[in-house]
Amino acid sequence: MIQVINRALDIxxxxxxxxxxxxALGEIADTLGLNHGTCANIMKTLVARSYLEQVGTKKGYIxxxxxxxxxxxxxxxxxxxxxxxxxxxxLTEITNENCLLAILNGEKRIVIHSTHxxxxxxxxxxxxxxxxxxxxxxxxxxxxxxxxxxxxxxxxGLPNPEIWKEVDTIENLKKQLAQxxxxxxxxxxxxxxxxxxxxxxxxxxxxxxxxxxxxLPEYRYMLTDKTDLVYQLKMTAKRISQRLK
Numbered sequence: 001m002i003q004v005i006n007r008a009l010d011i012x013x014x015x016x017x018x019x020x021x022x023x024a025l026g027e028i029a030d031t032l033g034l035n036h037g038t039c040a041n042i043m044k045t046l047v048a049r050s051y052l053e054q055v056g057t058k059k060g061y062i063x064x065x066x067x068x069x070x071x072x073x074x075x076x077x078x079x080x081x082x083x084x085x086x087x088x089x090x091l092t093e094i095t096n097e098n099c100l101l102a103i104l105n106g107e108k109r110i111v112i113h114s115t116h117x118x119x120x121x122x123x124x125x126x127x128x129x130x131x132x133x134x135x136x137x138x139x140x141x142x143x144x145x146x147x148x149x150x151x152x153x154x155x156x157g158l159p160n161p162e163i164w165k166e167v168d169t170i171e172n173l174k175k176q177l178a179q180x181x182x183x184x185x186x187x188x189x190x191x192x193x194x195x196x197x198x199x200x201x202x203x204x205x206x207x208x209x210x211x212x213x214x215x216l217p218e219y220r221y222m223l224t225d226k227t228d229l230v231y232q233l234k235m236t237a238k239r240i241s242q243r244l245k
Contacts, residue, residue: 007034008042015052015061022060050105050128065110065127077103080210081113083243084202088115088212091236095229097216100125101202102136103209104144107156109137112210125197125215132159135188135197136211142180143201143208149177185230186211189218196221198230200237204244212237 010032015023029039043061046052050066080101088099092115101113111127131137131152141152159167167173180186188197199213214233221229 004042007032007039008046011039011043011046012051012063012067015063016067022055022062024060028061048106050108050110053105065105065112077112077210079244080202084113084210084212084240087236087240087243088113091115091212091214091232092117094232095214097214097220100136100213100215102134102140102199102211102213104131104137104140107131107152109134109140109211111136119220130163131156133163134213135186135199135215136213138164138177138188139180139186139199139201139211139213140208142177142186149174184234194218198233200230200234202237202244203241209244212240 011028014028014031025040025043026036028034028043029036032039043052047054047061047064050064052061052067053064054061080103084101088101092099096117096119098117099115100111102109102111104110107130108128109131111125125134129137131141141149144152153170153173158170158173161168167176184200186197186199188199189195190197194217195215196218197213197215199211201208202210202212212233214229216224
């Protein structure tokens with residue numbers, strides 16, 4: 001048997017025993033009789049692969065999205081999904097476009113729930129994308145505090161010009177994020193793919209906890225009532241936010 005794989009599985013089993021309550025690194029290491037540094041390195045890999053999620057710097061760890069996805073279990077962020085499900089279905093019925101609920105996890109945005117339209121031509125997007133490469137990720141980043149945005153940029157750098165050519169400097173990136181925050185709406189035009197992404201924030205109290213987004217082909221976006229589309233998106237997010245209070 002490969003020892004490091006055994007240890008990784010042991011860690012997941014300990015966290016899974018109480019998935020809603022964060023488990024501290026020290027508690028996990030002591031339970032397994034592991035050196036704290038060794039345990040931290042294994043858990044860092046599990047976090048990077050989204051099998052674990054760190055809740056703050058000192059609060060501990062819970063199961064990540066990938067752990068739930070393995071069994072097609074929708075319990076991940078259950079409060080969010082429960083609050084959003086019916087409202088997202090209504091939004092998809094009204095707009096006849098795919099709708100996504102996503103959260104921020106490190107440098108990626110992760111889809112935790114989606115609804116699908118009946119259009120013959122539909123836009124599909126990956127369940128995980130880099131923050132800069134999605135309207136939902138950009139919206140989530142824009143709603144962070146200024147110090148958190150600075151830390152994100154320091155850790156992950158600027159976007160690749162092929163992904164977001166308009167923000168070639170930190171100053172331009174911050175200006176664009178400030179605009180998204182002010183409007184409470186982020187728009188992304190995917191060059192070469194003829195796809196439009198629109199995203200708005202979902203709040204729990206004063207904190208942004210998720211983004212709600214619609215992705216559609218550019219030709220349908222150009223023909224639709226854009227003001228009404230954004231209005232429907234924002235009203236849906238508002239109702240979901242109210243359910244989370």
